[in-house]
Amino acid sequence: MTVHDPKLAASSDDTSSGDKIRISEIFGPTVQGEGALIGVPTVFVRTGGCDFRCSWCDTLYAVDPAFRADWKPMSTADVLAAVKKLSGNAPILITLSGGNPAIQPLGKLIELGKKDGFRFAIETQGSIAKDWFADLDFLTISPKPPSSSTDFNPDDLAACINAAQPDGVLSGPEITLKFPVRDEADLMFADHVRKLHPGIPVCLQPVNTTPAEPHPDGMDGVDLDGLTRRYRWLVDEVTKRKWFDVRVLPQWHVHVWGNLRGV
Amino acid sequence: MTVHDPKLAASSDDTSSGDKIRISEIFGPTVQGEGALIGVPTVFVRTGGCDFRCSWCDTLYAVDPAFRADWKPMSTADVLAAVKKLSGNAPILITLSGGNPAIQPLGKLIELGKKDGFRFAIETQGSIAKDWFADLDFLTISPKPPSSSTDFNPDDLAACINAAQPDGVLSGPEITLKFPVRDEADLMFADHVRKLHPGIPVCLQPVNTTPAEPHPDGMDGVDLDGLTRRYRWLVDEVTKRKWFDVRVLPQWHVHVWGNLRGV
Numbered sequence: 001m002t003v004h005d006p007k008l009a010a011s012s013d014d015t016s017s018g019d020k021i022r023i024s025e026i027f028g029p030t031v032q033g034e035g036a037l038i039g040v041p042t043v044f045v046r047t048g049g050c051d052f053r054c055s056w057c058d059t060l061y062a063v064d065p066a067f068r069a070d071w072k073p074m075s076t077a078d079v080l081a082a083v084k085k086l087s088g089n090a091p092i093l094i095t096l097s098g099g100n101p102a103i104q105p106l107g108k109l110i111e112l113g114k115k116d117g118f119r120f121a122i123e124t125q126g127s128i129a130k131d132w133f134a135d136l137d138f139l140t141i142s143p144k145p146p147s148s149s150t151d152f153n154p155d156d157l158a159a160c161i162n163a164a165q166p167d168g169v170l171s172g173p174e175i176t177l178k179f180p181v182r183d184e185a186d187l188m189f190a191d192h193v194r195k196l197h198p199g200i201p202v203c204l205q206p207v208n209t210t211p212a213e214p215h216p217d218g219m220d221g222v223d224l225d226g227l228t229r230r231y232r233w234l235v236d237e238v239t240k241r242k243w244f245d246v247r248v249l250p251q252w253h254v255h256v257w258g259n260l261r262g263v
Numbered sequence: 264m265t266v267h268d269p270k271l272a273a274s275s276d277d278t279s280s281g282d283k284i285r286i287s288e289i290f291g292p293t294v295q296g297e298g299a300l301i302g303v304p305t306v307f308v309r310t311g312g313c314d315f316r317c318s319w320c321d322t323l324y325a326v327d328p329a330f331r332a333d334w335k336p337m338s339t340a341d342v343l344a345a346v347k348k349l350s351g352n353a354p355i356l357i358t359l360s361g362g363n364p365a366i367q368p369l370g371k372l373i374e375l376g377k378k379d380g381f382r383f384a385i386e387t388q389g390s391i392a393k394d395w396f397a398d399l400d401f402l403t404i405s406p407k408p409p410s411s412s413t414d415f416n417p418d419d420l421a422a423c424i425n426a427a428q429p430d431g432v433l434s435g436p437e438i439t440l441k442f443p444v445r446d447e448a449d450l451m452f453a454d455h456v457r458k459l460h461p462g463i464p465v466c467l468q469p470v471n472t473t474p475a476e477p478h479p480d481g482m483d484g485v486d487l488d489g490l491t492r493r494y495r496w497l498v499d500e501v502t503k504r505k506w507f508d509v510r511v512l513p514q515w516h517v518h519v520w521g522n523l524r525g526v
């Protein structure tokens with residue numbers, strides 16, 4: 001089992017210097033394809049490097065050090081300038097994703113971007129807490145379930161939630177717990193973890209087990225029928241168990257654009 | 264052009280007597296497939312009868328008087344009992360849909376249901392305002408665009424919004440304007456109407472132009488590729504125009520279950 005390994009996080013920091021942000025890709029405007037913000041126009045800032053190695057990772061190019069040469073250390077100002085170029089200077093939701101963006105020094109980017117009217121969402125697995133979580137507009141934490149072959153540390157998750165809410169549960173960003181689910185064991189994991197943090201909205205989504213790019217046309221090899229079947233199964237399980245406070249959402253972008261990058 | 268016709272609404276009332284609700288179907292629990300509540304577990308209460316005849320209506324069985332024999336007048340208590348039977352007595356979001364549910368006497372159902380912990384959402388076209396809109400948790404208004412071949416009355420829409428917010432914009436349900444979009448003219452219509460009501464969240468969704476049931480397996484004849492292409496087009500248009508405050512969402516249930524009823 002490959003576990004959450006602080007050494008991975010540390011080693012993946014060694015190409016960034018000082019307050020540079022290690023960038024895998026910046027793209028958009030497009031729409032968020034999953035989670036509570038599904039369908040919301042956004043520019044993605046994807047950072048390189050991750051402290052996890054999920055068995056079904058669909059963005060290995062932002063995780064595996066083999067791709068490190070593709071990751072570019074950029075200053076906060078350069079990242080914001082790149083986003084503004086894509087959005088035509090109009091304020092838009094900026095989605096910080098990865099890899100695990102919590103590894104990176106993103107506090108200053110959030111501070112500067114908000115001054116210009118940008119809103120910020122992050123997608124992270126809940127393994128590393130940062131003070132600047134409190135300055136986000138949306139914090140999506142995806143605790144990785146058993147099928148990812150990683151270990152879950154409840155204290156790390158609690159630290160992330162506490163970092164986002166320094167002044168109590170009504171402060172800080174809107175938090176969502178978003179669980180990728182492949183099977184019954186994953187479902188039980190999601191139920192266990194959500195009960196540790198009652199009151200935090202929960203999304204479940206079928207895991208995309210299709211390997212990441214490269215695929216020439218993005219759609220090649222993506223098992224859309226399998227994803228849709230798993231979605232139906234999830235709805236059946238959730239309604240059967242009367243989890244009426246849990247949302248079930250697809251990775252809609254996979255259905256629309258496949259595993260293609262940059263959409 | 265078939266227009267909004269009060270006579271249609273009046274004539275479609277004549278099978279219900281007193282405070283009976285004319286029901287086309289009650290089904291669930293499933294998840295909401297579209298709009299701001301996409302993915303949220305819900306039981307649908309679909310009423311029969313409509314004051315509109317949209318060219319691409321996908322629920323004619325709840326609209327066309329030819330199906331009137333299938334509509335059952337039910338008391339408020341019977342409707343609530345049917346929902347509770349489906350939900351196993353657990354509180355769940357009840358989605359009032361149609362047809363146009365605003366034709367029906369639903370105030371009492373909302374009042375009684377809320378006492379038992381149920382939440383209420385409605386899907387209506389914004390042609391008929393009711394005082395009980397203010398008691399809803401979620402009000403989704405879908406003004407019908409040019410491609411529906413119906414006429415739009417801005418005063419009726421304003422009346423619906425005002426009815427929902429008797430004590431000002433911070434009172435009443437969460438309101439969303441949800442526009443089905445088939446083409447450029449529909450897009451311009453959505454832009455025009457949303458500017459009449461700034462501050463109200465907006466969803467755009469590709470029109471499903473597949474005729475309604477009956478299809479033996481639900482999926483037969485549904486042009487999923489066409490819907491997905493139209494979704495991509497919508498994202499392109501929205502991002503090109505920098506409408507970054509507008510959400511673009513699919514009719515996800517059509518992708519999962521086709522035009523099948525009861526899901």
